Amino acid sequence: MLSRVAESIYWMSRYVERAENVARFIAVNLNLSMDLASEGHQQWLPLVTTTGDDKLFYELYDAPTKRNVLEFLTFDRNNPNSILSALIDARENARSIREVISAEMWEHLNNFYLMVKDVGRAGGVSEEQLVFYEQIRASGQHFIGITDATMTHGEGWHFGQCGRFMERADKTSRILDVKYYILLPSPQHVGTPFDELQWSALLRSASAFEMYRQRYGRINPANIVNFLVLDREFPRAILHCLSRANDSLHAITGSDPESFSNLPEQRLGQLRASLAFTSADDIVNRGMHEFVDDMQRRVNAVGLALSNTFFTRHADAA
Amino acid sequence: MQQQTSMERVNGVSEYDVGEFYDEMFAHDASPRENCNLLYKRVIGLTTLDLQRRKLAAERSMVRLGITFNVYGDEEGTERIIPFDILPRIINADEWKWVSDGLKQRIVALNMFIDDVYGDQKILKDGAIPEHVVRSAASFRPQCVGLKPPKGVWCHITGTDLVRDQDGKFYVLEDNLRCPSGVSYVLQNRQLMKQAFPDLFESLSVRPVDDYCGQLLDALNYLAEDRTDTPTVGVLTPGVYNSAYFEHSFLAQQMGVDLVEGRDLVVQDKKVYMRTTKGLAKIDVLYRRIDDDFIDPRVFREDSLLGVPGLIEAYKAGNIALANAPGTGIADDKVIYAYVPDIIKYYLGEDPILPNVPTYVCWDEKQRDHVLNNLHNFVVKPANESGGYGMLIGPRSTREEQAKFADLIKSNPRNYIAQPTLSLSRAPVIIEDHLEGRHVDLRPFIIYGRDVFVLPGGLTRVALKKGSLVVNSSQGGGSKDTWVVEELP
Numbered sequence: 028m029l030s031r032v033a034e035s036i037y038w039m040s041r042y043v044e045r046a047e048n049v050a051r052f053i054a055v056n057l058n059l060s061m062d063l064a065s066e067g068h069q070q071w072l073p074l075v076t077t078t079g080d081d082k083l084f085y086e087l088y089d090a091p092t093k094r095n096v097l098e099f100l101t102f103d104r105n106n107p108n109s110i111l112s113a114l115i116d117a118r119e120n121a122r123s124i125r126e127v128i129s130a131e132m133w134e135h136l137n138n139f140y141l142m143v144k145d146v147g148r149a150g151g152v153s154e155e156q157l158v159f160y161e162q163i164r165a166s167g168q169h170f171i172g173i174t175d176a177t178m179t180h181g182e183g184w185h186f187g188q189c190g191r192f193m194e195r196a197d198k199t200s201r202i203l204d205v206k207y208y209i210l211l212p213s214p215q216h217v218g219t220p221f222d223e224l225q226w227s228a229l230l231r232s233a234s235a236f237e238m239y240r241q242r243y244g245r246i247n248p249a250n251i252v253n254f255l256v257l258d259r260e261f262p263r264a265i266l267h268c269l270s271r272a273n274d275s276l277h278a279i280t281g282s283d284p285e286s287f288s289n290l291p292e293q294r295l296g297q298l299r300a301s302l303a304f305t306s307a308d309d310i311v312n313r314g315m316h317e318f319v320d321d322m323q324r325r326v327n328a329v330g331l332a333l334s335n336t337f338f339t340r341h342a343d344a345a
Numbered sequence: 346m347q348q349q350t351s352m353e354r355v356n357g358v359s360e361y362d363v364g365e366f367y368d369e370m371f372a373h374d375a376s377p378r379e380n381c382n383l384l385y386k387r388v389i390g391l392t393t394l395d396l397q398r399r400k401l402a403a404e405r406s407m408v409r410l411g412i413t414f415n416v417y418g419d420e421e422g423t424e425r426i427i428p429f430d431i432l433p434r435i436i437n438a439d440e441w442k443w444v445s446d447g448l449k450q451r452i453v454a455l456n457m458f459i460d461d462v463y464g465d466q467k468i469l470k471d472g473a474i475p476e477h478v479v480r481s482a483a484s485f486r487p488q489c490v491g492l493k494p495p496k497g498v499w500c501h502i503t504g505t506d507l508v509r510d511q512d513g514k515f516y517v518l519e520d521n522l523r524c525p526s527g528v529s530y531v532l533q534n535r536q537l538m539k540q541a542f543p544d545l546f547e548s549l550s551v552r553p554v555d556d557y558c559g560q561l562l563d564a565l566n567y568l569a570e571d572r573t574d575t576p577t578v579g580v581l582t583p584g585v586y587n588s589a590y591f592e593h594s595f596l597a598q599q600m601g602v603d604l605v606e607g608r609d610l611v612v613q614d615k616k617v618y619m620r621t622t623k624g625l626a627k628i629d630v631l632y633r634r635i636d637d638d639f640i641d642p643r644v645f646r647e648d649s650l651l652g653v654p655g656l657i658e659a660y661k662a663g664n665i666a667l668a669n670a671p672g673t674g675i676a677d678d679k680v681i682y683a684y685v686p687d688i689i690k691y692y693l694g695e696d697p698i699l700p701n702v703p704t705y706v707c708w709d710e711k712q713r714d715h716v717l718n719n720l721h722n723f724v725v726k727p728a729n730e731s732g733g734y735g736m737l738i739g740p741r742s743t744r745e746e747q748a749k750f751a752d753l754i755k756s757n758p759r760n761y762i763a764q765p766t767l768s769l770s771r772a773p774v775i776i777e778d779h780l781e782g783r784h785v786d787l788r789p790f791i792i793y794g795r796d797v798f799v800l801p802g803g804l805t806r807v808a809l810k811k812g813s814l815v816v817n818s819s820q821g822g823g824s825k826d827t828w829v830v831e832e833l834p
Contacts, residue, residue: 126598
């Protein structure tokens with residue numbers, strides 16, 4: 028498979044996953060803000076922090092009002108991580124590899140982009156905000172389903188899987204970070220209904236609430252960390268995401284999953300192993316933020332190694 | 346009663362003005378031509394609203410499917426659909442046979458010509474066409490002299506533009522032998538038409554166009570059959586910003602081959618390789634959609650970033666086949682075009698089946714004087730432009746424009762030809778709630794592989810602006826599906 032094509036599939040999948048994740052954060056916060064409206068606890072800045080774009084936000088807007096944050100995260104082309112920007116990038120990548128992906132994938136992605144763009148052109152979200160963000164989430168899921176059902180599960184598909192799961196691992200870690208750093212520092216709330224509401228919201232933004240209930244029942248921070256970081260079966264848990272990315276990486280190279288044949292495999296394998304042999308208590312004791320910081324750094328390092336190994340187009344020898 | 350009213354109103358056929366022109370659907374008394382009878386009856390049976398609804402549905406599909414072309418220099422909304430009129434243009438099978446025979450004859454002769462020009466140059470030595478006309482052509486590539494393309498074919502894919510004059514006769518307007526565009530729209534338009542008029546397809550026997558990509562793949566594979574049983578084929582595109590990118594990607598997708606850009610390829614030991622995730626992989630055939638100028642910076646334009654350094658050397662070594670071969674552009678220089686009837690006679694000893702539009706070449710003093718004295722009657726075209734740019738349309742031009750063109754011609758007579766303004770045929774298109782006649786041309790597509798294949802029909806381009814003669818999509822033209830109908834129902 029052409030390196031350029033592999034790279035485009037990888038990024039197409041990442042960007043769709045990103046758009047969907049941003050919509051998730053927003054939908055959950057919209058819900059939360061309705062529940063908390065009477066207590067004056069509306070918080071919109073944490074959403075910007077989640078994507079790591081505070082600095083850019085303050086360059087473009089004066090205050091983190093609901094309106095500003097929604098605009099910034101949804102339609103703002105100056106924000107490379109806005110939903111619209113991610114979809115434009117996803118579509119541009121898809122457009123350059125239309126001959127490789129299925130016609131249904133292209134069509135769906137094209138329509139997904141048109142839908143968001145049209146709402147933006149019509150003046151942004153207003154009355155039916157929740158419906159809009161649910162549509163985005165559903166469109167993202169739909170794309171995954173179509174991809175799974177219509178694209179040959181060969182090399183290209185595996186690159187797409189790598190992109191999607193690396194992005195998802197990164198986003199789940201950011202969700203956890205937000206709770207610890209932004210929402211938590213009001214000690215008076217710990218253990219209150221307010222705290223529980225926030226933890227539930229966090230689970231919901233990872234679509235993890237019902238699955239968490241089945242697994243652990245009561246809301247408990249250590250269990251939540253366990254579930255979102257270390258669960259092997261929950262599809263948005265970091266360990267699960269890294270394992271799936273690892274499977275695809277080995278499917279691409281054909282090397283033994285217990286070993287490695289190149290740098291990305293080595294780095295990803297080490298990262299997976301260190302997660303597989305840690306516990307929620309270790310993480311909490313060490314400090315959630317430090318853990319997440321380290322995680323993101325290492326996920327990025329895997330992405331970089333992947334890119335250097337498969338995508339760079341220097342004239343390598345035959 | 347209701348039915349009656351809507352039939353009357355439908356598309357205001359009663360007010361349809363055939364005008365002074367040959368109309369593709371209606372005879373001069375505004376009655377439908379025999380082969381259009383059924384179409385006419387079906388369309389007339391629809392309400393205006395229904396017809397518009399079908400048209401809108403087709404256009405929405407195009408947006409949804411991303412069937413778009415890029416507009417250069419347009420930042421936001423850089424992609425547009427080519428406006429699509431859902432009334433098909435119908436051509437009889439017997440008339441088509443004649444057109445198709447004419448096209449085959451033409452492309453066979455043109456290939457012999459190209460081979461000769463870059464080979465022994467017999468036609469020049471024999472003086473059948475003036476040598477300086479060939480030597481002075483901007484599209485003549487001295488770098489290609491002595492090249493022997495696989496199977497002796499230079500131009501594998503041609504899109505020849507035809508027009509019908511007032512008398513209803515087809516003429517060749519120009520040959521496009523380099524990277525002719527539009528076939529993807531033929532194939533996509535047909536899909537949309539099947540959705541818009543499923544019932545019509547059931548009752549008319551319309552010749553299918555679906556096997557174009559299969560034919561193209563066969564022709565490309567054929568070029569490498571001496572070297573390998575399992576050739577790797579690719580379509581070479583300048584990239585996503587090219588106006589025809591949709592087509593490049595569509596053809597690669599439909600043939601199931603790689604779509605490659607120059608930066609994906611590398612030449613080593615005179616062999617061409619693709620950069621893949623598993624290292625370099627050899628490629629055997631390229632359907633190139635990059636112009637000669639940009640295809641190999643070592644041989645043509647040094648500043649080109651689109652091409653592949655060393656590609657021509659690999660080509661000369663016989664390690665890669667290129668369709669179309671570099672150098673084919675010599676045969677679509679518009680001055681050479683004027684000599685195609687002579688070329689056909691010279692190589693085949695036959696009279697041309699399809700006539701040229703009468704053409705004056707300005708390098709000839711007598712012809713030039715005639716052109717300069719009658720500029721207001723002529724269409725003047727530069728020898729080496731496409732897309733309808735740089736033309737003078739005499740009868741619609743101002744005195745200043747004529748004076749400007751007179752200067753242009755005098756300063757570079759070799760670069761201009763002049764043709765009488767034809768009265769291009771018209772076809773009805775849906776304009777709001779009624780039909781109006783618009784000028785059309787026709788671009789059939791020809792593939793020269795083991796045999797010569799002519800796709801039945803082709804792309805009918807429509808000048809959507811009222812009265813306009815310019816059909817190019819880059820200048821606001823639209824398209825219609827073209828049906829070669831097997832027999833009268």
